[in-house]
Amino acid sequence: MLLNGEQVTKKWLAAKLEHVIWDNDEKIITDEVNRGIQYGFRTIYSPNHHWHSLVRGLLDGTDILMSTPLNFYHGMMSPAAIAAESAVAQKGGCTAMDLIPDRNALAIGDWKGLAESVRAARDNFAGEIKVLTNCNGTLDDMYRMVDAIKEGGASHVKAYDQNKVGCPMDRILLLKKKCDEVGLELKASGNGKYWTTAICMGAFAAGAQCVSASNTFQIVDDLPVFEALYSRYQY
Numbered sequence: 001m002l003l004n005g006e007q008v009t010k011k012w013l014a015a016k017l018e019h020v021i022w023d024n025d026e027k028i029i030t031d032e033v034n035r036g037i038q039y040g041f042r043t044i045y046s047p048n049h050h051w052h053s054l055v056r057g058l059l060d061g062t063d064i065l066m067s068t069p070l071n072f073y074h075g076m077m078s079p080a081a082i083a084a085e086s087a088v089a090q091k092g093g094c095t096a097m098d099l100i101p102d103r104n105a106l107a108i109g110d111w112k113g114l115a116e117s118v119r120a121a122r123d124n125f126a127g128e129i130k131v132l133t134n135c136n137g138t139l140d141d142m143y144r145m146v147d148a149i150k151e152g153g154a155s156h157v158k159a160y161d162q163n164k165v166g167c168p169m170d171r172i173l174l175l176k177k178k179c180d181e182v183g184l185e186l187k188a189s190g191n192g193k194y195w196t197t198a199i200c201m202g203a204f205a206a207g208a209q210c211v212s213a214s215n216t217f218q219i220v221d222d223l224p225v226f227e228a229l230y231s232r233y234q235y
Helices: 010-014 025-037 047-058 079-091 104-106 111-122 141-151 169-182 199-205 218-220 223-233
Strands: 017-019 043-045 065-067 097-098 126-133 156-159 185-189 212-213
Touching: 010 218, 017 025, 017 218, 025 047, 025 126, 025 218, 043 047, 047 065, 047 079, 047 156, 065 097, 065 126, 079 097, 079 111, 097 111, 104 111, 111 156, 141 169, 156 169, 169 185, 169 199, 185 218, 199 212, 199 218, 218 223
Parallel strands: 017 043, 017 212, 043 065, 097 126, 126 156, 156 185, 185 212
Antiparallel strands: none
């Protein structure tokens, strides 16, 4: 099967997926990281700073990025707190992060303040910074948010839906166009277990360069089933 001119295989799919781990259990984290290495994921998460050393050690010698969530879930950290946590992630060996920017600034339309919260991370972190957008809001706010993310020095916009069901495909298309205009990469959030292989493939078709989910193993394993079903619609 071809997608945007590329041959789709399990290896191709895994290399575009970012495996999210939320557990605080050493055995679970170790097992998921080791399994993720076998799958060849683009990125594997360290759930928080307590596990950076463990995950870093497991990933050493691979090309897999080590990411971590920052300012989840409420987005209430100040720029100073974001700066401090970003420095911890940098010291811990992370090479990527997913950042929720200042939601208080977002709520009042303080785009400069939102950019400053992103800049606080960039000034203390050298790796990829993927900043979550609110894709279920107005288009104007979504575009202003992308401009603020760019101003703050992030590498990626992360298409995210606060309704927890996955970003709509039309918003991913619009975000891709906006990201191309400002020179940012685009990531889509799988919102955990809710995304299927089919929805994930739709996100790639719409322009996302990578996708994060906590059920990435299932997404890859279901690819042959998706291909068999998809083939029924090919002429």
